[in-house]
Amino acid sequence: MEQAVQAEELRPPITSVGFIGWLKNNLFNGVLNSILTIMTLFFLWKVIPPIFRWAFIDSAWHTTGQACRQAAGACWSIIYTNFRFMIFGFYPFEQQWRPFVAMMILFGLLFYSRNRNHWKKPLAYAWIIGLFTMGLLMKGGIFGLKSVESTQWGGLPLTLLLAVFGLTAAYPLGVILALGRRSKMRGVKVLCILYIELIRGVPLISLLFMSSIIFPLFLPEGININKILRAQAAIILFTAAYIAEVVRGGLQGMSRGQYEAAESIGLNYYLTMRLVILPQALKIVIPPTVSILISAFKDTSLVVIIALFELLKTTQSVLSNPEWMGFSREAYFFVAIFYFLGCFSMSNYSRRLERELSRGD
């Protein structure tokens, strides 16, 4: 008995617990790891302080472009001065509260939708009403709001618009394509496979070129569809093919028993899919769908190439101003933060969702 007490009083050596123990276990376990740690620390010590100095100590914050050139560090004034233009583009200055409110509605909806307990019918209606209101706010023309042509839309609202509308429209289309690809009807199957593989085989740029150069030729004389809508269509068609592949993965994950059970209680194809298969299949593929969402969000930046004034293009047009020429690092860094925050929160959310779903409910 006495021995047991003594054993309890024996404490582990100081070098294997606490901070020192952690260091030993995680940074200096073995010769190679110690060398690696020291080399990495040396590298960080060489790199981080100069960057910190550039970004915060030597930087200029509220100056003109001329004064900026004297400063040794970063010129954040380019963002401070051009912030509203970079965010809202050519939207009329005194009307810019409208895209701002539209974005707030979107963020509110997104924030509310984070909780899976809120995924009920009213939320779907809320999204429909919300998207409609956002469109109305941007466009104006009624309720005493001044009409703003879509050629003047730009900046962050346009980026978000392309991403959100692109995904809402691409999702149902993708589901239909996936169902078509899994269909027993040869003809439908072949058409869907052709579409999906064709779209997935070509870069988004070629579709955007098609939308901006060729699409006008497709329409009868006199009918014009504006550039944003055309780019939007290209993004939808592109994203749908990727969603179709993700959904197909989910459909393949369904066991035969599910189909047979649905058939045995006399459900037809439509009801089988709507009530039995799709609810389960779509749930499995929520995490990969979020990664499609992330890449669709990033891909909206490609509309720069067909000269739509989304966030990246407004930034570039600020940079082409002689006063601010040469401060690309700061400007692009600023844009990168926007994209990073958006994508990071989405991928974080996807990971959380994956944990929740794998826990089983």
Add this chain to the structure above:
Amino acid sequence: MKEFSDSPASEKIPFWFDPKKRAILFQFITFCMVGLLAYYLISNTLINLKRQNIATGFSFLHKESSFEIGESLIAYSAASTYGRALLVGALNTIKVAFVGIVITIILGTFIGVARLSTNWLISKLAAIYIEVMQDIPVLLQLFFWYAIFYETLPSPREAVSPGAGIFMSNRGVAFTIPEAHPAHKSMLLAFVAACMIVYLIRRWARKRQEKTGQFFPTFRVGIAIVLGLPFITWLAFGAPMEMDVPKLIGFNFEGGLTVSPEFIALLLGLVLYTAAFVAEVVRAGIQSVSKGQREAAMSIGLRPALVLNLVILPQALRVIVPPLTSQMLNLTKNSSLAVAIGYPDFVSVANTTINQTGQSIEGVALIMVVYLFFSLSTSAFMNWYNRKVALVER
């Protein structure tokens, strides 16, 4: 009694309740709709083309292009045809995609392994790299690197030289290369021959090991042959040492090998972006091999290198190859963003062609066909490789 005598087979089923006939009808309607849509679009297009006096067809490929292309792997001038210009573009795309894929796989594997390191610092740094690079659009990264090149580096006159024979300026990076010598051709031949010899040795070693159990150090011998044979050839030609050092003539460097800033920015952007995805793929692949496999391999007395080679890698590759293929394809497709920073890849040349000739439909169709070809051939190759490493089941 009548209802009992009637068997269901003899009853006439209306065709809309017969799934087979209904399927045919449904497909017929689908095809009609697709056909009508296609007819509508094509007829509109033809009318519009006629109205705008644009001739269709690919005859423009034989006309003189009359524009210059900054870099080219084959002889090209403004007097060459559009067809040749497009070929130059396609080769440039292949060049950047090939170099990019090779570097990406190396860097991605490195970062993926670092992510799994027991060293906390290195693992966390790799995690930060992966997260940050994945979350910033590749186009933005391209613009960023291009801008860095233009704004940070000086003009050729004040070029910085980080190492002997390398000159960095905003016109590109000039490298010193060995001066052209007939020895190089023979060295290349020797290299190819060495590769073939190593392949044969590997086959022989494998057969012998399966028969007798004797192990042959293929890897070490292989490296020795691949490096040794060209080296011996080089010595046999009298070890030519003349170097072609880039010299500043006028406003730019001449001689040596100059890599354009567009190419470097494109390569840097594509590689750093895709490597983050490849790192995740590699990490997932390595983690998919259970711990027991490594322990079992070690318990039968294999050395660490052989554990990795014979047990871990074959299983990890099976998981890694399919997603790796799609990342390679992504890199190839993303290389089309070159048009935004002015690297003359296929899309960029095709875009110029469209602007000059107005042959927009043919131009975009060519872009699509070429990328489909890249995609399908890459995935065909990777499917072949995947079948090779896939689990052989009974």
